[in-house]
Amino acid sequence: MPNSALDTNSAAQALGIAAVERDTGIAKDTLRVWERRYGFPAPLRDAHGERLYPSAQVEKLRLMRRLMDQGRRPSTIVRLSTDELATLLDAAGPGEVDPQRSEREAALLQLVRLHRSNELRAALYQLLLKQGLQRFVADTVAPLNDCIGHAWLRGEIDVPEEHLYTEQVQNVLRSAIGSQAxxxxxxxxxxxxxxxxxxxxxxxxxxxxxxxxxxxxxxxxxxxxxxxxxxxxxxxxxxxxxxxxxxxxxxxxxxxxxxxxxxxxxxxxxxxxxxxxxxxxxxxxxxxxxxxxxxxxxxxxxxxxxxxxx
Missing domain, CATH: 3.40.50.280 (Cobalamin-binding domain)
Known part of the structure; x- marks a missing residue:
């Protein structure tokens, strides 16, 4: 069946490129580059020629993104199957997570999970006032980025929660930078x-x-x-x-x-x-x-x- 000849069921389950970008955190331009360079993803096309990504390809892209956050290069994992990618994640996951995650990081992560953006922003501002800008970046934001990354890797949070966290940290940093410039x-x-x-x-x-x-x-x-x-x-x-x-x-x-x-x-x-x-x-x-x-x-x-x- 030609790519453009999608049945109703296939079209309903596939995602457009903007939705895939939001879901996986992989930029649209990067998806297009991979398509040309590696032959994956291999999107279908709708009646207007727009890219549509089947759910199986989106799942593989999610796994690739998690492995890339661990430092894997796309060229070394793009040809692996979904099962092989999942095996790599399972092998790497427990050993790379700090079992002694601090109470502070756990509390902030919980605010991210619950979408409590106002409380998260207030907690970050309080830490900024206590630590000063440079220590806040080095001692709170940098390790918290790792904490959020590991949570995403294990599937404890999704891309919307990651974006919520990033937005609040950026707001706090921009305000602090503006006051010190x-x-x-x-x-x-x-x-x-x-x-x-x-x-x-x-x-x-x-x-x-x-x-x-x-x-x-x-x-x-x-x-x-x-x-x-x-x-x-x-x-x-x-x-x-x-x-x-x-x-x-x-x-x-x-x-x-x-x-x-x-x-x-x-x-x-x-x-x-x-x-x-x-x-x-x-x-x-x-x-x-x-x-x-x-x-x-x-x-x-x-x-x-x-x-x-x-």
Missing amino acids: VAGGRPRILLTTFPDEQHALGLLMAEATLVPEGAACVSLGTQTPMSDIRSAAEAGTFDVVALSFSAAYPQRQAVDGLNALRELLPPGIALWAGGAAVQGKNRRLNGVRVITDLDDALTALAQWRAEHHN
Whole structure:
């Protein structure tokens, strides 16, 4: 049967690409790239030529996303069956979860599960006031991200709960950053992501780490075209352009994009990149400072200042 000739039952069970993105957390552009590169997913087509993903393919994509959050590359798992993917998850799951999860993290996770967004935001603000911005990011947000990731991996929360958590953390961080930002600091850092990268939390965590050190950070948000990054960096006389890449971002695309951006930017503007997709890629990134974690962001800041002291 041709892909476009869907019966009523098949169409009712299949999801459109936007619904698959919401369900799995995998960006639409990434789904299209995988379709061309790996032959999976292999969506059907409706009468208008729009992609429709059968439930079996959506389930496999969910498992792939969970394994990618563990650090697996899509190219190494895309050809595995759903049963094989599930076996990998079962093998990795118990050993990677901290059995002594703190009472604080457990309480916050419960608020996420119950969709108590106002209570979650209030609890996060209270921790921020107690810890200060940098400690809040390092001691609360970073481990809590892992806690949420493990809960998602085990199927204890779904994508809507993950999004609720991310939204509340982002709201708290943006408010705190805005209250501490100062004009005239150095270096001037432009933060953003490439067009296919929708995850903004990594950018905000980096900004929240750097702003208390006196750096002047300006965020363009996510999904900025490369030409716009270059023009904004030059027009705003920025010292550094910093980009973030989540585990779901294709590693080859990250490397190629960063090398292309390095060629576009003036030599005097430093280029920093952090996140799971660029870890270990130093040798393939000429003129790009790979940031390994939040502490390394502070190291990069100190090194920049040592090299540019007046």
